[in-house]
Amino acid sequence: MVDFPRCRVSTWEDVDRWADRVGEQVLAAGRRPDTIVGLTRGGWVPARLLADRLGVKRVYSLRAQHWGVTATPSGKAEVTEGPSGPVEGQQVLVVDDITDTGESLELALARVREGRPARAETAAFLHISHSKFRPDYFGEEIPKESWVWVVFPWNYWEDLASLAERARGVDPDRVRAVLRERCGWDVPPEDLDELARWNARR
Ligand code: AMP
DSSP: SSOOOEEOOOOOHHHHHHHHHHHHHHTTOOOOOSSSEETTTTTTHHHHHHHHHTTTOEEEEEEEEEEEEETEEEEEEEEEOOOSOTTTTTTEEEEEESSSSHHHHHHHHHHHHHHHOOOEEEEEEEEEETTTSOEEEEEEEGGGGGGEEEEEEEEEEHHHHHHHHHHHHHTTTOHHHIIIIOOOOOOHHHHHHHHHHHHHOO
């Protein structure tokens, strides 16, 4: 577990750029799929954006579990559900947000292949160069020496909640400063206020 991972907070503009890039790569390769399988949970938004870019109507879900809470792998990756529909004879694109160890996407691809698709390829918005699995398409490569925890817009409050909790354990009066110093995450003060309301509602 990395208690205080270096963080890179990504924006919806980044997300749009990665979706454009991956969509263009798939089209340039002449490999428009007829089915997209999105890994839960990180691959759902990328899968939906790629379905829009590529004009794909059939989007399935596949549940992979690996990293339990922020920057903490929960042991071995496993596929626990899915894909949610039949893939036999289809041209499938399996999508996730990031390949870090690459185990989730690798296992997901193996699971999809069991359904005898005509073709199965993989895409991730981000790919860390130490990943043992290299997706066919990715929007950006992060060199392994520059490993970061990417805070995606769809995981913002969850990541902030778990890291702020750890920071509180270091110094409850300096949560914002601890996040800035240890994670490089300059959290807007109003977001910490919102987090307190978010926590109270849970
Ligand atoms: P992995 O099986 O290690 O390739 O990663 C599985 C999932 O964990 C990814 O789809 C992400 O949702 C999450 N994850 C792993 N590493 C990172 C990271 N460096 N930044 C953000 N999310 C990550």
